Amino acid sequence: MRAFIFDLDGVLVFTDKYHYLAWKQVADELGIYFDEIINNRLRGVSRMESLEIILERYEGSPLSRSDKEKVAEKKNEIYRKSLAEMTPNDVTEETRNTLIELKNRGYKLAIGSSSKNAKFILERVGLTQYFDAISDGTNITKSKPDPEVYLKAAEFLGEEASECVVVEDAYSGIDAAKSAGMEAIGIGDAYSYDRADYRISLFSELLEI
Ligand code: B16
Numbered sequence: 001m002r003a004f005i006f007d008l009d010g011v012l013v014f015t016d017k018y019h020y021l022a023w024k025q026v027a028d029e030l031g032i033y034f035d036e037i038i039n040n041r042l043r044g045v046s047r048m049e050s051l052e053i054i055l056e057r058y059e060g061s062p063l064s065r066s067d068k069e070k071v072a073e074k075k076n077e078i079y080r081k082s083l084a085e086m087t088p089n090d091v092t093e094e095t096r097n098t099l100i101e102l103k104n105r106g107y108k109l110a111i112g113s114s115s116k117n118a119k120f121i122l123e124r125v126g127l128t129q130y131f132d133a134i135s136d137g138t139n140i141t142k143s144k145p146d147p148e149v150y151l152k153a154a155e156f157l158g159e160e161a162s163e164c165v166v167v168e169d170a171y172s173g174i175d176a177a178k179s180a181g182m183e184a185i186g187i188g189d190a191y192s193y194d195r196a197d198y199r200i201s202l203f204s205e206l207l208e209i
């Protein structure tokens with residue numbers, strides 16, 4: 001194993017609540033019921049696919065593609081205001097020290113995130129410098145469970161897929177990693193997913209695998 005590819009939201013940082021508050025605001029404006037249980041279904045899912053899930057409960061007149069894009073853009077503006085408030089304190093010492101130790105051991109590190117805001121988040125929390133490559137929502141055409149985001153991360157690193165291990169919190173991300181021909185480590189929500197090759201409850205357990 002030569003490289004670790006990390007999902008971002010739910011693995012290195014926890015922006016679920018910001019996604020929730022932003023989607024809640026736009027859902028309320030459209031008169032759509034939305035709660036934290038529905039929000040859980042948005043984990044690892046792209047912005048437009050998230051909107052489609054929220055619109056399952058929409059009872060108004062059909063929205064055009066451009067209406068949907070406006071709603072998604074509005075949500076993103078609200079979400080980015082929360083992201084702008086993030087600081088390095090939003091990453092635990094355990095996470096930061098584990099990344100440093102993995103680098104010291106000679107592994108390459110990459111990000112494999114569905115988010116188009118990944119680079120902004122990494123800058124805000126002071127993590128950018130630990131990564132040799134960033135594959136995110138800006139360089140993919142298909143989101144998880146498609147393997148594209150992870151295959152791109154391996155390509156950016158110059159490594160074979162078989163030499164990479166993915167760390168993920170979403171079931172769809174574990175499926176994406178397996179389709180990419182990579183080993184998958186489940187954490188958080190994905191701790192209970194039996195397709196993961198390893199399951200960890202603490203980020204620092206990566207040092208023991
Ligand atoms: P954005 P990940 C994902 O990030 C989030 O888990 C998911 O909830 C979000 O909808 C998606 O990014 C797109 O985010 O609106 O910022 O482009 O878990 O793949 O790092």
Ligand code: MG
Nearest residue numbers: 007009010169
């Ligand atoms: Mg995630």
